[in-house]
Amino acid sequence: MRRIYLDNAATTHVAKEVLEAMMPYFSEKFGNASSLHSFGRETRDAVENSREKISKKLNAKEHKIIFTSGGTEANNLALKGVAFANREKGKHIITTKIEHDCVLNACKWLEKNGFEVTYLNVDKEGFIDLNELENAIRNDTIIVSIMHANNEIGTIADLKAVGEICKAKGVYFHSDTCQSFCKVPIDLKSFPVDLLTINAHKIYGPKGVGALVIGEGVKIDPLLHGGGHELGLRSGTENVPGIVGFAKAIDVIKEKDIEHMKRLSDKLIEGFSAIEESWLNGPKGDKRLCNNVNFTFRFIEGESLLLYLDSKGIAASTGSACSTRAVEPSHVLTAIGLSAADAHGSLRFSVGKDNTEDEIKYVIDVVKESVESLRKISPLTKK
């Protein structure tokens, strides 16, 4: 059966050149990067060269790059590490209602541990109101955490504007850029961002590796205590193959791939727009991530459509978290104003650089036919 992968926002495959770059570091070049002998020095060089390469990509000369086990750990380190290191300044944190669960759940944990969190609203396209942000900053605010591109609806926030507000108010600014890194330009020389989260598995790199990029002078405590690796901020023997793969992956997505993904996404948007009682969630145009298409198909259940498409070989995603059997509607879709029923009838299709026009045509046809069939048997359909 034909298989079409449209879940690249969840993860991508590892690019061939990335895998090739990683391979020697599993067996031939296996030294511990902290060892003083030549085996260790060779992997230390690999780690430092990777750090240097990622730093150049972000124009982050004045920042330190701390390798972590991924975006989740980097976001936790940013929020908890800064909150605890700056307790004498205050206990207030600002974020938005549409962050990734690892930011929201880290904030909830901080609330249980004596911190206060303001969750900013977003408009129907997923943008925050900059005035609301400015007014929310208090004397005891420590950090503002606002993601760059939203993983569910592709909204791209104005990092520069947020960073300037935070700088003027003297609070740290953290941004989770896991979805935008290498797809939207990020230049830390011109964006005043104090802490930035990135990871490898959304850009054709390996899973289980990411980094927190930390600006000069940022006061931050580690979460993991041990041998003092990564400038004392992330103890634990470095994942050298992962780090090498991460640095290699930053070259994979080219400008032409971004244009290609945008073209395919626009085709999906156009095709799905012809389906009645259906709409695109998130903004249109350049404020939308190039590979994200999130659509509500009213009167159907997203999970049913997902499984139906899966039976036809198409992989997409629902935003809703399915836990302890209670299927919660997506917090992002409800934050932009969708009812629980409409949020449940939504699916995310995230294209990759290797998808083809022919695949997209097939997907549009299958989705049209699937929505039609499911609506015929749906108890939600208006008769």
Ligand SMILES: Cc1ncc(COP(=O)(O)O)c(C=O)c1O
């Ligand atoms: C926006 C965003 N932040 C954080 C993460 C978590 O990253 P990781 O899977 O590397 O822990 C993801 C990916 O799932 C994401 O999309």
